[in-house]
Amino acid sequence: xxxxxxxxxxxxxxPGLAFAADVSGVPKIREADQIQIGNSRIRLSGIDAPSxxxxxxxxxxxxxxxGVAARDELIKHxxxxxxxxxxxxxxxxxxxxxxCEVDGEDVQKWLVRSGWALARVSHDYDxxxxxxxxxxxxxxxxxxxxxxxxxxxxxxTTILGAVKVPETAHAILLASASGPVAPSPDCTIKxxxxxxxxxxxxxxxxxxxxxxxxxxxxxxRWFCSVEEAEAAGCRETRx
Numbered sequence: 001x002x003x004x005x006x007x008x009x010x011x012x013x014x015p016g017l018a019f020a021a022d023v024s025g026v027p028k029i030r031e032a033d034q035i036q037i038g039n040s041r042i043r044l045s046g047i048d049a050p051s052x053x054x055x056x057x058x059x060x061x062x063x064x065x066x067g068v069a070a071r072d073e074l075i076k077h078x079x080x081x082x083x084x085x086x087x088x089x090x091x092x093x094x095x096x097x098x099x100c101e102v103d104g105e106d107v108q109k110w111l112v113r114s115g116w117a118l119a120r121v122s123h124d125y126d127x128x129x130x131x132x133x134x135x136x137x138x139x140x141x142x143x144x145x146x147x148x149x150x151x152x153x154x155x156x157t158t159i160l161g162a163v164k165v166p167e168t169a170h171a172i173l174l175a176s177a178s179g180p181v182a183p184s185p186d187c188t189i190k191x192x193x194x195x196x197x198x199x200x201x202x203x204x205x206x207x208x209x210x211x212x213x214x215x216x217x218x219x220x221r222w223f224c225s226v227e228e229a230e231a232a233g234c235r236e237t238r239x
Contacts, residue, residue, distance in 0.1 A: 023098075024084045030232060032070035032116050034095070035083070042085055043095040046122035047108045048147040052228045053187070053221040055173060056144035059136075061166050063173070065187070065224060066139050070116035073138075077110065078102050115140045118147065136162040143169040181214075187224035190214060191234050199234035201226070207239050 023042070027035035032049035035042050049070050050056070056066035085098040100107040111117035112125040115138020119125035133140045143161040145153055159169045182188045190202045190212045201223060202209045214220045223229040226236070 021087045022084055023087060023096075025082055026080055027083050029071060029075050029078075031067070032074050032111060035085075035100075037083065037085065040085075040087070041095045042087070042098050042100070043091055043093075044100060044108050044111070044117075045088060045097040046099070046120065046124055047112055047117040048120040049111060049117035050139065050144070050147045050150065051221070052232055053191075053223060054145070054147065054150050056139050057142040057166065057169055057172060059142050061142065061168065061172070066144060068224065068228065070111070070138065073114065073116055074107075074111065077114075078107070083107070114138050120148065133162050142166075143173070145173055182222055187222045189223040189226065189229055191221045191223055191229055191232070193219040199229075199232065200237050201229035201234040202237050206237050208237065 023037050023040045025037040027037045027042070029035050031052055033044040033047055035044070050067035052065070052067040052071060054065075054067035055063045058064050081102050083100050083102050085096075085100040088097040088099075090096055108117070109125055109128055112119055113128035113132055115132040115135070119129045132138060139160075140162040143159050143165045145157055146160060149157050153174060155170075155174065157170075157174070159165045159173060161169070188204055190209060191199055192202070192212050194200055202212055203226070212220065214222070221232075223232070223234075229236075
C-alpha cells in the first residue's frame with residue numbers, strides 16, 4: 001500500500017483538515033455578522049450581532065435601528081479593505097463559520113468591544129463585552145434584546161442594558177413584534193420566507209402585501225428600504 005493516503009481518506013480520518021481553508025477579498029457586508037466573499041457566504045463565529053430589522057433604545061428611551069447601525073459601522077470601520085477569513089464548519093443555512101481579520105485586527109473582537117455584537121458560545125470576547133458595557137458603547141448605550149432572543153422574542157424576553165433598564169423598555173421593544181405593527185413608519189417593507197426557503201420582500205404597493213401576516217414564528221421581518229432587504233439576501237416578489 002502506498003504511504004501516501006488519498007486526500008478523501010485523510011479528510012475522513014481527520015475531519016478538521018476539511019475546514020483548514022482561508023478566503024480573502026473585499027466582502028459584501030450583509031449584516032454585522034454575515035458577509036459574502038466571492039461565492040462564499042460567511043457567518044462570523046463566536047458572536048451574534050443584531051439583524052438589520054432589530055431595534056434598540058437609545059439614551060433617551062427612543063427606538064433606533066441598531067441592526068442597521070451595526071452593519072453600517074462595520075462597513076465604515078473596515079473601509080472597503082480586503083478581509084481574510086479562516087473558515088470552519090458550515091451551519092444549517094449553508095454558511096461557513098469563520099474567524100475574520102482586517103489588517104491583522106480581529107473583526108469579531110472589534111464588533112463586541114464596540115458594542116455592535118455580543119459574545120456567544122466562545123468566551124474569547126467576554127472581556128471585550130464587559131468593556132463595551134462599561135463604556136455604554138453601541139447597543140449598550142440604552143437598552144436592547146440579545147440578537148438570539150430578538151428572533152424569537154415574546155413577553156418574557158429579557159431586556160439588556162448598561163446600567164438600569166427603563167421600565168418602559170419591554171413594552172417599547174416588543175411593540176414591533178405584535179403581528180402587523182411595523183417597527184416605525186419608515187420600515188414598512190415586509191419580508192417572508194417561501195416554501196423553497198427563499199426570502200421574499202413585498203413593498204406596500206405589491207399585490208400580495210396585505211395578505212402577508214407578520215409573525216415572528218413564521219420567519220417574517222420588517223425592512224426599512226429595498227437596499228436593506230436585498231442586503232439581507234431577499235429578492236422582490238414577482239407578483
